[in-house]
Amino acid sequence: MQAAAPALALDQITVTFVSQNEARYTAIRGTTLVVRPGEFVSVVGPTGCGKSTLLNIAAGLLAPSAGGVRVFGEALQGLNRKAGYLFQTEALLPWRTALDNVVVGLEFRGAPRADALAQGEAWLARVGLRGHGRRYPHQLSGGMRRRVALAQTLILDPQIILMDEPFSALDIQTRQLMENELLELWSADRKSVVFITHDLEEAISLSDRVVVLSAGPASHPIGEYEIDLPRPRDVAEIRLTPRFIDLHTRIWRTMKEEVLKGYEQQKNQ
Amino acid sequence: MSSRRTSKSLRTWQVLLLAALFAFWHVATHPTLIPPLYFDNPHKAAFFFGQPLEVLARIWDWFSSGSIYEHLGVTLMETALAFIIGTASGLAVGLWLALSPTAASLLDPYIKAVNSMPRVILAPIFGVWFGLGMASKVALGVTLVFFIVFFNVYQGVREVSPTVLANARMLGASDRQLLRHVYVPSAMSWVFASLHNSVGLAFVGAVVGEYLGSSRGVGYLILQAEGTFDINSVFAGILVLTLFALLLDWAVTLVEKRLMVWQPRGGETERI
Numbered sequence A: 001m002q003a004a005a006p007a008l009a010l011d012q013i014t015v016t017f018v019s020q021n022e023a024r025y026t027a028i029r030g031t032t033l034v035v036r037p038g039e040f041v042s043v044v045g046p047t048g049c050g051k052s053t054l055l056n057i058a059a060g061l062l063a064p065s066a067g068g069v070r071v072f073g074e075a076l077q078g079l080n081r082k083a084g085y086l087f088q089t090e091a092l093l094p095w096r097t098a099l100d101n102v103v104v105g106l107e108f109r110g111a112p113r114a115d116a117l118a119q120g121e122a123w124l125a126r127v128g129l130r131g132h133g134r135r136y137p138h139q140l141s142g143g144m145r146r147r148v149a150l151a152q153t154l155i156l157d158p159q160i161i162l163m164d165e166p167f168s169a170l171d172i173q174t175r176q177l178m179e180n181e182l183l184e185l186w187s188a189d190r191k192s193v194v195f196i197t198h199d200l201e202e203a204i205s206l207s208d209r210v211v212v213l214s215a216g217p218a219s220h221p222i223g224e225y226e227i228d229l230p231r232p233r234d235v236a237e238i239r240l241t242p243r244f245i246d247l248h249t250r251i252w253r254t255m256k257e258e259v260l261k262g263y264e265q266q267k268n269q
Numbered sequence B: 001m002s003s004r005r006t007s008k009s010l011r012t013w014q015v016l017l018l019a020a021l022f023a024f025w026h027v028a029t030h031p032t033l034i035p036p037l038y039f040d041n042p043h044k045a046a047f048f049f050g051q052p053l054e055v056l057a058r059i060w061d062w063f064s065s066g067s068i069y070e071h072l073g074v075t076l077m078e079t080a081l082a083f084i085i086g087t088a089s090g091l092a093v094g095l096w097l098a099l100s101p102t103a104a105s106l107l108d109p110y111i112k113a114v115n116s117m118p119r120v121i122l123a124p125i126f127g128v129w130f131g132l133g134m135a136s137k138v139a140l141g142v143t144l145v146f147f148i149v150f151f152n153v154y155q156g157v158r159e160v161s162p163t164v165l166a167n168a169r170m171l172g173a174s175d176r177q178l179l180r181h182v183y184v185p186s187a188m189s190w191v192f193a194s195l196h197n198s199v200g201l202a203f204v205g206a207v208v209g210e211y212l213g214s215s216r217g218v219g220y221l222i223l224q225a226e227g228t229f230d231i232n233s234v235f236a237g238i239l240v241l242t243l244f245a246l247l248l249d250w251a252v253t254l255v256e257k258r259l260m261v262w263q264p265r266g267g268e269t270e271r272i
Helices: A051-059 A098-102 A104-108 A113-126 A142-154 A172-188 A200-206 A242-268 B002-029 B044-049 B052-065 B067-099 B101-116 B119-130 B134-158 B162-170 B175-193 B195-212 B218-227 B231-259
Strands: A008-018 A024-035 A040-044 A066-071 A083-086 A160-164 A192-197 A209-213 A221-226
Touching: A008 A051, A024 A040, A024 A051, A024 A192, A024 A221, A040 A051, A040 A200, A051 A083, A051 A160, A051 A192, A083 A142, A083 B162, A098 A104, A098 A113, A098 A142, A104 A113, A104 A142, A104 B175, A113 A142, A142 A172, A172 A200, A192 A200, A200 A209, A200 A242, A209 A242, A221 A242, B002 B044, B002 B052, B044 B231, B052 B067, B052 B231, B067 B101, B067 B134, B067 B175, B067 B195, B067 B218, B067 B231, B101 B134, B119 B134, B119 B195, B134 B175, B134 B195, B162 B175, B175 B195, B195 B218, B195 B231, B218 B231
Parallel strands: A040 A192, A040 A209, A083 A160, A160 A192
Antiparallel strands: A008 A024, A008 A066, A209 A221
C-alpha cells in the first residue's frame, strides 16, 4: 500500500455560506483532515460546529470556498465516487421495499437484476434483517431502517465510508448493538471511515483517532488523539476500562470549553 | 369486534336515512296524500320536484330498454379521455417546470392567471373549435384536470427530501435515474392524493360540456328533458350521474389502495 496517498485528504478547507440578504457565515476555517486507508477517524465537536458541512465537503455534495480535497491522491471533482454516505436523517426511498432500497445503488450501476437481488438478500442477512426484505421503510423500526441504510451503502463496497451521526436517533441499547455490528463489518474488510458524532464515548469506543472541532463559527480542529485501545472491542465493555476513562478525561478537557461556548452561542441567538 | 358492529349499524342507519328522504319526497310531491302546503294547485309540487316513483320508473325504463347505454358510454368515454390526457400533460409539464426554475419563474404569472380563471367559460369556445362531438367535452375536462395534477406534481417534486436526493446521488444515480427513481415516484404520490378530485372534475367537464351543446351523452339527456319540462327525467339523469360518480370514486379508491402500499396509514394494526 502506498503510504504517500491517504484515502481522504482535506487541505485547508474554508466554507463560507452566503444567505440571500448577503449575510456571510463562515462555518469552517482552515481545516485540514487526513484519513489513512483503513483508518477509522471520528470527528467530535459541539452542536452547530460544522461537522456535517465537513462531511458534505468530503462527499463532494458541497464545494469548499477555499482549499482542496484529494481522494487517494487525486483532486476531487464533483461527487466523491469512492465514498459511501450514511446520512443522519431518513434517506431511504419510501416507495421501495427494504430489499429494493438495498439494491438501488447496484441498479443505478446497471447490474443484472437477479445478481443484484442475490447480493441484496445476502446484505440484508448480514445486517440482521433476513426475511424483512419485502417490508416498506414505514413498516420498519428506526433501528431496522438504519440497518437497511447501512446495507444500502456498504453493498456498493465504497473505499471510504462517511457517517453523519448515523445512530443518534436510536435508543442506547439499539445504538450499542449497531455500533458493535458496525465494528464487526468494518474489521472484516477495513475501509477508511469518517464518523461524525457529538458523543465522545461513541467516538472513542469506535475509532483509531478522534479529532476535536472547535465551536462554530469558523470552526477548526483543536485536538487530535490516537486511540490505542486494543481491537476487537466491545463498545459496551470498553467504556469501563481505565485506558478508556483516561482518554475520555483528556479529550473532554479540550472539548468542554468548546461545548460551553457552543451552548452560549445557541442561547444568545 | 365492537367497531364492526358499529359500522354495520351505521350502514343500516345510512340506508334508512336514504329511504326516509325518498319517502318524504314521495309524500310531499304526491297530489292527494297530503293537502298542498305551499302551492295552490296540488299538482304543482310534482311539476317542480318530480315524483320519486316516476323517476325510478324512468331509470328502470332507460336501463331495460337499453337507450341509456349509448349516452352513458359517451359520457364515461369523455371522462376517461379527459382524465388520461389531463393527467399525462399535467405530469409532464409539472415535472418540466419543477426541474427548470427559469421556465417556472417566467411562466409563473400566466399559470396563476389561467388557474384562477373560471375555466368552465371555455366550454363555448371549445364548442366552436372542436364542434359538438366528444372532442370539445374532452378539451374542457382536460383543462380542469390538468391544473390539479400540474400543481400536485409541482409540489411533489419540490417536496422531495434533500437527504433522499443526496443519498440517491451518492449511490450513483444519474440525472435520468434521479428523475425516474426519485422525482417521478414522489410526484406520483401527490398525483394519487389528488386522484379523487381529478376524476371528479373530468366527469364535471364531460357533463357540463354536454349540457352546453351536444347530440349525445347524459348531459344531453338532461338538457332535452329540461326543454320539455320533463322534471322526472331531469332527476333521473341526475341520479344516474350521481351513481356513476360514486362508482368512479370507489374505483379510484381501489386503485389508490393497490398503488400506495408504501405509504403509512394511521394505526395500521390487525386484530387476530
